[in-house]
Amino acid sequence: MEANLPRPISAATSPFAAFTFNVRFPFIINQIKANNLLAPSQRNKLDDLLQEIAVGAVPQREDVFYAEDRVYWQTFLAAHAGKRYVDIPFFEAEAYIYYRVIHIVDYKHSGLDPFYRIKADSLEQHRGFAEAAASRHMQQPPVFEVTYFTSLLHAALWGNSADLSQLETNDALVNPALRNNLVIDDSSALRRLLTTGPTKELDFIADNAGLELLADLFLIDYLLTTGQVSRVNLHLKAYPTFVSDATIPDVAGHLAILRSLRHRPLTQFVDRLESYRVGGRLQLLDHPFWNSPCHFTSLPQAITQGFNRNTVLIFKGDANYRRLFEDREWPYTTSLEGMLEYLKHPCFSIRTLKSEIVLGLTEHEVRRLFDADKDWLTNGKYGLIMGNPTYF
Template sequence: MPGPVSLAEQVKEVWTSDEGSMAKDTASNRWPKIVQGMVDDVAETAATAVDRPQQEEALSIQAALKEIKDDMLQNRVLRPLPSDGRDDIDGYNERLEQLGGKCTWLACPWLFGECYLYRRVQTIFALTHHWRDYDIFKRQKDSTFAKSCKAVEELSARYMQVIANSTLPGDATNEEARKLLFVEMTEVALWGNATDLSLLSNLSLDQIQSLQGREAIAKSQRNIVDNDTDAVWQYLSSPLRFNRRIDIVLDNAGFEFFTDVIYAAYLLESGLASVIVFHVKDFPWFVSDVIAADVESLFQHLESASIFPNRSFIDQVVPRLRAHFDSGAMSIKQHSFWTTAYSFHQMKALAPGLFKSLQVSSMVIFKGDLNYRKLTKDGLWPHTTPFKDAIGSMGAESGIKVLALRTNKSDTCVGVESQERVDALNEEAPHGVWIRNGKYAVVSFSDGEKTDGK
C-alpha cells in the first residue's frame, strides 16, 4: 500500500503554460531573446578569431543556437539531450520520458524547462574543440559590472566604515549597534542584484543607534515580506564554540558577487564566521551565475584603473578581500548537482555527499531567485506556508540551517506571516506584482530542527 502523500507532492509546480504567470511570459518572450543574444555573442567573438577552425566551429554553434530559438518560436517538443560526457544528461532525458515525451517549450514545468535550456546550450559548446571552455555570458557580465562602478565605490567606502564599527567591544549598547550593522549588511547581500544602493544608511555608529537611524533601517525592511533577520542574528551572535563555517550558494556574477564577497568579509572580520565557502556553477548558467573563472575576473576588474579611476576606498578593500582568499578563509567549491534540473528536495537522495557536507556547515546561505525556486520545488504554495515546510527535506530535521536571501522575481513565495498580510500586499501591488517585480524580498531562515514553526 502506498504511503501518505507529502505536502510537497500535493503542491502544483509552475508550468510555462500557466496563464498570467511569470513562467509563461519568460518562455514566450525572454528565452528567445536570451538565445539570440548568445548567437550575437558568438558572432562577435568569431569575427576577431584568427584561427580558421575556430571560425568554422562558430558557424555550427550559431546554427545550433538558432535551432533552439526556432524550436521555441514554433513551440516544438523538447528533444533529448546528446551525451557530452557528463553524468547529468541521463537525468534530463529521464525526466523528459517521465513527462511523456510531449513537453513543449510553452507547456513544460518552468524550472525544468529553464534548466534544460542552459544545459542544452552547454552541450553545444562541450562537444566542440575550440569553444569547449567559452563563457558565452562573459561579455555581458563584464559590461554590466563596469556600469556598476559607482555602486562598487559607494559600497567599498561603506564597508570600511562598517568594519570599523563592527569590531567594537561587546557591551550592551555596542551589541545593539552590531546588530543594526548586521541588518544593513545582510540587506546589501539581499538586494545585491540591483546597483541602486539607496538602502545604505551611511550612518555613523551614534546615528545608527539614534531614533532616526532605527527608522531608516525599519523603512528599508518594509518590503521584506518574510523577515527572519532577528532569528539569524540571534543564532550568529552566540559565542563561537568552534570554527563556524558558512556556505554561500551563489547567484549572479558581477556586482552581486561583489556584494556577496563584501558580506562574507564582513562576517569574517566581525567574528560572526570563521570560514566562508562559496559554491559556484560548473559552467555558464542562467546568463550570469558565478563560475570559477568569475572570481579572478572580479579582482581584475577591481584592480583596473580604467574602470575605477577613483581608487581611494577600493585600494583599501581589494587587498583585504584577496587576503581572505589567499589564507583560505574564503574558498570556492563546485558540485554538478547545482546545474541539474532537480529541486533541492531531491538533494538528499541524489547528491547525498553534498547534503552531508551542508549538514556540517554552520549555515548555508542560498542567494537569488533560482535557488529559492529550487528550495521550494518551484511550487505554487499558499503564501502563508512556513518556509521550513516548503523546503521539504532541507527543512525540519535536516540538520541544515538554511538562509534564503531572495528578491521576488517569479511565481513562488512562502513564509508570509498571515493571510491579512497577503491581502494587504495584493492590494498594494495587485495581480501578483509583489512576487515578481523584484521590489519585494524574503530573508527566510530554517534552523533545520524538528520544532514547529519557522
C-alpha cells in the first residue's frame, strides 16, 4: 500500500461506527444475556464492559489474553491502552470488544458460544429454502456450467446480507427483491481464473454462519465436484466473534442440523461434503489471527505458507474487506491497482456493503449511488464481487 495512508475509520468520524458503540453493542450484549445461562458474575462483567465502552477507556490489562494470540493483543494495548473506544480504529475496537466477551463467558474452558442460538436459528428458520436449494443442487451433473456457477456465486454474495450482528438483516439470499445491485462485478474474471490454466486450489476465508455458510458450502461443493479446484482450504474463526462469524464447530453443527432434517438431497449433500473432508479435498482450518485486531497486510507466515502456488484467495464479507484495506478512510474512487499486491496471489472479495468503506468506483457511480440511496454503504442491499486487477 502507498506511504501516505488515509486515517483509520473510527467512531470519532464515522456515523456508522458511532451507531455501533451507542446502539448495536448494547443490543448485542443484552441479547447474549437473554440467550445464555450465565453466572451473575458474568452478567455483571458484561454490564461493566458496556459501561466501559460508553464512558471509559481501553484498560491496561493482559489477564484476558490467551497464550496463542497474546502477541496480537499486546501490540493492540501498546497502541491504544488508556484511549477512549471512539478514538481508536473502529475494526480494532470491535475485535477487542468481542474478544472480551469470549473471555467473560470463559469460552476456552466452558465451550459456551454466546452466539450459538441465533446462528442455529438462522439456519433452522429457513428449512424450506435449504431443502429447495439442495434439491436443485444435487440434480446438477458433475460438469462445470457457467450459469449455475454464477448463480451459486451470487447466492454466496447475497447470503452475506444475513449478518446477525446487524440490527436489521436483509435475507437477500431468500428474497431477491432485496438485492438492489452489484456495484462491482468481477465474477467473469473469477470464473476464468478457476477454469483455465493449471488446476487451482481455493483458500476461502469465511465470514458468517447460518444462511451465508450454507451458500458458501454449496459453492465449495460445486467447485470440488466439477473438478475446477483440487482442494478447498476453508478458513474459519478460532472462537466465536462478531456475533455470526463461522467457526469449525459451526460447520459441524450446521451439517448436523441439515442431516437432522431427513431430507434426502440435503443428506446427500452433507455426505458428499464429509467425503471431501475425510479425503482431504476440503480442509477446515482456523487460526487466532483471524480473531485478532490485525489487518491482512500483516498475515502471518503460519497462514501464508499454507497457500499453494496456484491458490486463489476468496475473502467473504464486510469485515474481511475492511481488513484487506486496513479499514481506512479511502476515497471511494481509489484505484485498486497495486492495492492487494501484498497477498502475492489472485484474490477476490465477495461482500455486501455494511460499513463505510469501498474502493474502485468512478465519481459518476458514487454520485449515482448516493442519489439513489443515502444509506447504500451500510444497509447490506448493495454488493460487490471484486478481484485484484493484476491477475485479470
